[in-house]
Amino acid sequence: MSQITEIAPDVFKISTFISEVNIQFNQFLVKDEEPLLYHTGMKGLFPIVNEAVSKLIDPTTLRWIGFSHFEADECGALREWQRLAPNATAICSFVSKMVSVDDVVADRPARALEDGEVLVTGKFRFKFLQTPHVPHAWDAGHLFEENSRTLLCSDLFHQNGEVEAVTKSDIVSRFKEMLIEYQEGPFANYLPYTTKTEKILGRLADLQPKTIAPMHGSTYVGDGESAILDLAQAMKEVLAGSV
Numbered sequence: 001m002s003q004i005t006e007i008a009p010d011v012f013k014i015s016t017f018i019s020e021v022n023i024q025f026n027q028f029l030v031k032d033e034e035p036l037l038y039h040t041g042m043k044g045l046f047p048i049v050n051e052a053v054s055k056l057i058d059p060t061t062l063r064w065i066g067f068s069h070f071e072a073d074e075c076g077a078l079r080e081w082q083r084l085a086p087n088a089t090a091i092c093s094f095v096s097k098m099v100s101v102d103d104v105v106a107d108r109p110a111r112a113l114e115d116g117e118v119l120v121t122g123k124f125r126f127k128f129l130q131t132p133h134v135p136h137a138w139d140a141g142h143l144f145e146e147n148s149r150t151l152l153c154s155d156l157f158h159q160n161g162e163v164e165a166v167t168k169s170d171i172v173s174r175f176k177e178m179l180i181e182y183q184e185g186p187f188a189n190y191l192p193y194t195t196k197t198e199k200i201l202g203r204l205a206d207l208q209p210k211t212i213a214p215m216h217g218s219t220y221v222g223d224g225e226s227a228i229l230d231l232a233q234a235m236k237e238v239l240a241g242s243v
């Protein structure tokens, strides 16, 4: 059901395409001394994602479970994962922890990361950036792995369809198509464009990622700085003034 692809050394993408909504749901498993799963997937996906993670590591050894913001595809199955993995701790923003996660989906208290804080999992170093309303939600944040220069970017760069696992080609045009399509249907106003959006995206571009790993669609390998600046322009064109 799911496809596993190594997008950077010891960083694995687990991708499940759900045809009813024409979207891939991607989780990322990072093999390290302290294994990390980024996005849990929805509760309904748990058996599929668990099966995929079990091919990579013993899932009971999971140490960290990260996600961008409180939403079913980001952290809906957190409790299921924590019941399976006794030492797994959720990592998220302070707002996420306080406003939703600890009360609604966590089996044990989450660890709130401060803006700029680095979590070392062994050979990998995950820097947390607080990014309110980017991609969306008050509690949003991003993790950037400094050694492989991988940005786990949640709903940014969302592409619909059953697309390839990894690409070196432009993914911004597909992201822009999705934005236009969503603006015309029930998922309108999926991503907001606020007075802070451009500045926050500029900060992500300054990280100069080599790999950009969205939750929906292909992973992009290439000039991440330019890709994020192009994405910022696409968001401005489609969304600024629309809500």
Ligand SMILES: [Fe+2]
Pocket: 069, 071, 074, 135, 136, 155
């Ligand atoms: Fe989201």
Ligand SMILES: [Fe+2]
Pocket: 073, 074, 154, 155, 215, 216
């Ligand atoms: Fe999502």
